[in-house]
Amino acid sequence: MVHRLREVLLLFSFLAILPKATGVEAYSRGGVIQESAAYCLSWRLAVEANNVRAWRTVPSQCLRYVETYMLGGQYDRDLDLIVDQILSYVNEIVPSSDGMDAWILDVDDTCISNVFYYRGKRYGCDPYDPAGFRAWALKGGCPAIPAVLGLFDYLVQSGFKVFLVTGRDKEALGQVTIDNLHIQGFIGYERIILRTAEFIGQSAVAYKSEIRRQLEKEGYRIWGNVGDQWSDLQGECLGNRTFKLPNPMYFVP
Amino acid sequence: MVHRLREVLLLFSFLAILPKATGVEAYSRGGVIQESAAYCLSWRLAVEANNVRAWRTVPSQCLRYVETYMLGGQYDRDLDLIVDQILSYVNEIVPSSDGMDAWILDVDDTCISNVFYYRGKRYGCDPYDPAGFRAWALKGGCPAIPAVLGLFDYLVQSGFKVFLVTGRDKEALGQVTIDNLHIQGFIGYERIILRTAEFIGQSAVAYKSEIRRQLEKEGYRIWGNVGDQWSDLQGECLGNRTFKLPNPMYFVP
Numbered sequence: 200m201v202h203r204l205r206e207v208l209l210l211f212s213f214l215a216i217l218p219k220a221t222g223v224e225a226y227s228r229g230g231v232i233q234e235s236a237a238y239c240l241s242w243r244l245a246v247e248a249n250n251v252r253a254w255r256t257v258p259s260q261c262l263r264y265v266e267t268y269m270l271g272g273q274y275d276r277d278l279d280l281i282v283d284q285i286l287s288y289v290n291e292i293v294p295s296s297d298g299m300d301a302w303i304l305d306v307d308d309t310c311i312s313n314v315f316y317y318r319g320k321r322y323g324c325d326p327y328d329p330a331g332f333r334a335w336a337l338k339g340g341c342p343a344i345p346a347v348l349g350l351f352d353y354l355v356q357s358g359f360k361v362f363l364v365t366g367r368d369k370e371a372l373g374q375v376t377i378d379n380l381h382i383q384g385f386i387g388y389e390r391i392i393l394r395t396a397e398f399i400g401q402s403a404v405a406y407k408s409e410i411r412r413q414l415e416k417e418g419y420r421i422w423g424n425v426g427d428q429w430s431d432l433q434g435e436c437l438g439n440r441t442f443k444l445p446n447p448m449y450f451v452p
Numbered sequence: 453m454v455h456r457l458r459e460v461l462l463l464f465s466f467l468a469i470l471p472k473a474t475g476v477e478a479y480s481r482g483g484v485i486q487e488s489a490a491y492c493l494s495w496r497l498a499v500e501a502n503n504v505r506a507w508r509t510v511p512s513q514c515l516r517y518v519e520t521y522m523l524g525g526q527y528d529r530d531l532d533l534i535v536d537q538i539l540s541y542v543n544e545i546v547p548s549s550d551g552m553d554a555w556i557l558d559v560d561d562t563c564i565s566n567v568f569y570y571r572g573k574r575y576g577c578d579p580y581d582p583a584g585f586r587a588w589a590l591k592g593g594c595p596a597i598p599a600v601l602g603l604f605d606y607l608v609q610s611g612f613k614v615f616l617v618t619g620r621d622k623e624a625l626g627q628v629t630i631d632n633l634h635i636q637g638f639i640g641y642e643r644i645i646l647r648t649a650e651f652i653g654q655s656a657v658a659y660k661s662e663i664r665r666q667l668e669k670e671g672y673r674i675w676g677n678v679g680d681q682w683s684d685l686q687g688e689c690l691g692n693r694t695f696k697l698p699n700p701m702y703f704v705p
Contacts, residue, residue: 443503
């Protein structure tokens, strides 16, 4: 019931910003010029297609748009469609019996969600707050992203070795992250790889490329690589296919 | 006035498919269950983020969605935002005096539009029709895409050498393509490169990679590479930055 009410409220807030999306300037019932949902849709698309890069904050006029996107159902639908694509691809692969068929999954906003943290950061309209994020992560309360948990289970059951590769600091956040993932149902992965001292200060592209290179050196065949940041999916040893999950809240270089 | 009327009609057709986009299943005033605009938005996003690949046709339930997207203003807005991003990037580059600073632009649905052809192909819900497309291209009537023409002019005036690189067959379509571009205002480019006999049958990725390799061999520095297909932007010698323009109507492998 609460869920339904939330959907209805979101429907109204969404309808209030919709007419602009049609190409017609319009006024709301209250007489206020509509917010630029059409602009925010263009911005979100450009982020996902990697045309907008190195952005520091969500454009302030897109606060309500991003909130509605994340909580109103479209984010979940986008994930469902991408996971369907991944599963179609997975089902074309015949895993070998040597146990070296691997997938790589990012952690934050790939396996588990930070949307409730970002709600307090105006969905990314506020600049990145390292101390605030660390305090949130230390609580270990990130919920699973259901579509990705389903994918994870399917990969494990299909005989793939799943590696969780995250830029989170191992010393400060290692145990809490492992516990958080476990309690949310991510059980059966081969290894979780967190950022150790030698990689501190490196870009995500450099750090994750090096991790993937080491895995390939160990003999793993990386069939797929899934992340919410382009920096998860660029650099070296990318894997046979990459999949970009949506994230309109922050950019990791 | 006609333009305004078209906008209003599109507004109504858009509103008719909107409620689904809000996460609430709803009925139109006529009592018919809403079409899946939310699904089609997810699909379009996944195409642009290169998560959906090698697709042959637009999902048939997305015919009206793609029509509204292409003609109702959002496609133009998406282009405007991307071109703004490109211009910001261009303005950070200081061209050298040696005349070797280059940009690469694709032609079809980058410089000039095929949307009126695809209108007759149910906006890509019908499968690719090589003979039909050739007959359309031979008319030489593709209109310029205004945002990209503006970008093109800016690049030329800024001292960049602009190369138009297209998979169109040189023998059959060379002259008509050159004339089409000229009449639409694409004047001042360094060279147009069409597909010659040696490249027939090659994938766009292989063909365009080889062309870019040759340009780099000639000494050109490719600062940017703009296309509506991921196959324009993958492979070798990609350039310093790539920009993916939207195209939900067809996929070129």
